[in-house]
Amino acid sequence: MRIGAFLLAASVAGAAPTQVWRSDQGDGTFRNPVLYADYPDPDIIRVGGDYYFATTTFVNVPGITILHSKDLVNWQLYAHVVGRLEGSEHYDLKGGSAYRKGLYAASLRHYRGMFYIVVTPVGLKTRVYYARDPRGPWKYHQLDREAFDPGFFIDDDGTGYIATSATSDGTITLLTLDKNFSAVTASRKIHYIKGAEGSKIIKRDGWYYIFNAIPPRLGLTVSRARSLFGPWETRNQIDDKTGGHQGALVDLPDGRWFGFVMADSGSIGRMTNLSPVSWQDDWPVWGTAESPGRVPDRAPKPIAGFAFAEPATSDTFARPTLGLQWQWNHNPDNSRWSLRARPGYLRLRPTVAPDFWSARNSLTQKAQGPKSRAVVKLDITHVRPGDRCGFGTLGQYSATIAASRAATGEPYLAMSVIESTEAGPKIDVRVAHQAIAGSRLWIGVDTDFTSDRAVLSYSVDGRHWQALGGSFPLAFAWRTGTFQGEQYALSCYNPRPSAGYLDVDSFTLAALP
Template sequence: MKSVFHGLYLGAVGLGCVVFSTGAALAQSDAPATFHNPILWEDLADVDIIRVGDTYYYSASNMHYSPGAPLLRSKDLVNWEYIGHSVPSLDFGPQYNMEGGTAYVGGTWASFLGYRQSNKTFYWGGCVNFKHTYIYTAQVAEGPWKKSGEIDNCYYDAGLLIDDDDTMYVAYGNTTLKVAQLSPDGTKEVRSETVFQTPKDIRVLEGSRFYKVNGNYYIFPTRPANGQYVLRSTKGPFGPYEIRNVVLDEKSPVAGAGAPHQGGMVQTPEGKWYYMAFTDAYPGGRIPVLAPVTWKDGWPEVDLKADNQWGESYPMPFPGTVQRDRGGFSDRFAAKELGPEWEWNHNPDNTKWSAGDGLVLKTATVTDDIYLARNTLTHRTIGPHSTATVLLDYSKMKDGDLAGLAFFRNWTGLIGVSKEAGGFKLVMKNGMALDQHKQWTTASKGEVKQSTTLKGGKVWLRAAADVRPGAGRKVLFSYSTDGKSFKSFGDPFDLSADWPFFMAYRFSIFNYATKSLGGEVKVTSFEITKP
């Protein structure tokens, strides 16, 4: 069993209730139902969403985390499960292995996802390092995915269209929007032309998605971070295009969050249309919200409520279905492979970890800097409040090792175990920071706020997070030696709500050496609970 709640959604009574799987038939209800935004309170930005038959697929950004380009699946547009990643490893240079530098705020972002019926193949494409566009393909969305092409052009913030004649086109660009035609196998560029120049009063357009509806071509770009526009061509994929606003400065359904923007549209088999966008909700990141779309005179219109309000709730896309609360997440690491909810900070050293009987993390790096430590394993925070607890066996650590649970971002705090002079200490440390203005290199290695002697060989570490939008949010660290009674430890950690790092806070399990390699820890359980 990869994880107790792998892809499962729980009813309101909590962890002991009946479990519903979105991978099976739609959950049925006799009463009319609504769904509530956000669809997932998790950091899943730069949405591309497609339908294949009766199944929906959702691709998102994850930048420097590996594997790249997370994929989710749904039968009803509301209940989603993680199923894999389109990019198995960030195979784009040594910095992704933390060799000769790091790749923070690099990696996979604002990419496209498509399905080609003629060869029954999924395509993912994205620009990496602002230089090349990589194409990955798979016969099923769950994988395996393989790198199938490298195009010597950056398809910045790209959207894919597979036309009625099976020709593949990509819309892309920032301010100057372009359309490229791909080769018949979808791995090379045949031609690329500028199709639209953003007017000065709009300033910037990016994040393109590409559609064909009723014979017309539509490019669906965003104006960051407060608007969505649409371009329409009645002549063909290369234009000319005219422009209209779809939404601008609309109010978020999440209190304190930004205007929903930058996402994709999708049509149900019954002909209904929906727009999945994200709303900036830092420190919890960019979280998805859904709204119905109608068409008027050949233009899409988002169904907003009075006073330009994105609805907190709408009718379920499929009558008779119900929204399930994900509830939480738990993993005993009983399988040799990690579940698709997990991502490493940069590519891992696969010789230094294992799973199957708990998660064993051997030290992979000698450093005193968590931002340079390989094999830090991360999980998205579930908002608006959630608590992560790990059971850590620290008995095989070496002198100088530090292992534990971090709340990880460009401003980081942690609770962990250090081994010093043959003994063990519990430590709470914060103030670790990356410098945006120096290519996200380390600005501070932080400082220990509290420490105490620790004995017994195992400890439960806990981080309770409030990631609602806005400043003043905190994480509270605590620990237990029996798994029942927890004691607060260290200072409340103030979270950063700044956006330039893009990715949100994550619960992270780490183990690194400050003196020499050879030590290890075992995590026998990881659990996220919600109030």
């Protein structure tokens, strides 16, 4: 990656945002992925002419993101389901962290005017959330057991079922629920597929279909039967080489079907692909007629006539609430941030922490690919000695430029990279002390997901830029990292209590040339 690419001749913070990735090609076709960002474990349903997409959020708060679309291609952020993570003080970053835990693999359904989300928070029992409107308020019933990767299905007679299986076993168990979907009334093992998880059930023309991810080989299977209780027959579908390994199908109003599936995609995370699906002898076939058996790179849009739309990114913090693109890393301390203390700014007060990896109130949003530039404009007037307040990335490699002050009051910058390892966070301090002048500061990060490299840079006038600390790697790691693609992150912490604070004026995201 060319470090010089970041040294801008004009103020990026004042430039109009441009699209980083556009799936809708404007000519009646779309290209995959539909979102070039980490939206893992997709579950998509249709309600009339609207499509809703639930996706995993792990320890990000608020949790379980729902997106909305009219054509399956152009998506916008719509809601979050869970306001706070429960079950461990680690979710408050007390006594340790909870990376790779939290909320994942939620199952979304709609029945008789009610939306349902079934999810199993790590370490807790399965919950059935329900709401008339995806924007809430959401309530939930808690079941009497943990159902791993629950796949919720409501049959024609209104009976609710949850299919669950875990890679370590592969036995698919079907739980029958009571009429309120509030309790398990029966449990029965119905099928076995080595390595199966992520079950999703649909019904078509009298056939039941279960789609299962097979993580050991990054593949997707489909099983069919005339009864939910079997007997089932199973066929392989696609895999990460041909499109993805976890997903299912959604129907269109005219009777056609499309498949959605996620694929491991390097440091950006796990991205969602979309594919036409045809039927041969009542078996689904992914892909186009010209190239069956694989998710196409490009294909006709499922539904024509709808304009381009995308999830929100750039922000001036002018609203009284945070935009849906923002999530906290673990549960926030709400006494340490504000949008009202200085209208038009986000104020972050330092939380007490030894390093960025364990600091509360880091505010994140998903990085965008294939190449993007994110810039924040900051007011560091009230940053105090010992504070570490700045911007960068959060992931397997977390890199930050942070502003602080010397004991004599002069502001300076420090650039550091934290690598998450099995032995704990490994800190590489690239620049220990870079003196600057003034109270205005711009920090930017160039992320190139085609080369898995990034560069941090800063400016004190919004026009002249200086790269700091050299390039650093981008990576995705489910064992030691966050189990998410790289994220952008605003942070402010201090090893000791501090009366300082950081004011964030704006965040701007644009495509990187």
